[in-house]
Amino acid sequence: QEELVESGGGSVQTGGSLRLSCAGPGFTSNRCGMDWYRQIAGKPREWITSILPNNITNYRDSVKGRFTISEDTAKHTVYLKLSNLKPEDTGMYSCKTPSRDAGGSCPMAMNRWGQGTQVTVSS
Numbered sequence: 001q002e003e004l005v006e007s008g009g010g011s012v013q014t015g016g017s018l019r020l021s022c023a024g025p026g027f028t029s030n031r032c033g034m035d036w037y038r039q040i041a042g043k044p045r046e047w048i049t050s051i052l053p054n055n056i057t058n059y060r061d062s063v064k065g066r067f068t069i070s071e072d073t074a075k076h077t078v079y080l081k082l083s084n085l086k087p088e089d090t091g092m093y094s095c096k097t098p099s100r101d102a103g104g105s106c107p108m109a110m111n112r113w114g115q116g117t118q119v120t121v122s123s
Helices: none
Strands: 003-007 010-011 018-023 034-039 046-051 058-061 067-072 077-082 091-096 115-123
Touching: 003 010, 003 091, 018 034, 034 067, 034 077, 046 067, 058 067, 077 091, 077 115
Parallel strands: 010 115
Antiparallel strands: 003 018, 018 077, 034 046, 034 091, 046 058, 067 077, 091 115
């Protein structure tokens, strides 16, 4: 059994910031990477950002310049820094291990989800 645990969500006003954490015992190598998704009520879950091997990062257009993904393998954690939050960012944020081990050297199981952490942004 492997488990990802998100934390750091909460309620903030427009323009506020949060730092989300995704902790996993198997996240000990920067060759793994991680994905973040969010689900807005009544809408399908959408991809937000990914960190890939060699610290390559990709972002959804709507969050570029506001969200930052990073990793700290010593703490077995991937972070998602949320800045300049807007009401449209409100949703459940979940991390997920990559769909495949591109480098063939990640010790984590692929395609595993955390339970999610709620982010609510009020005007």
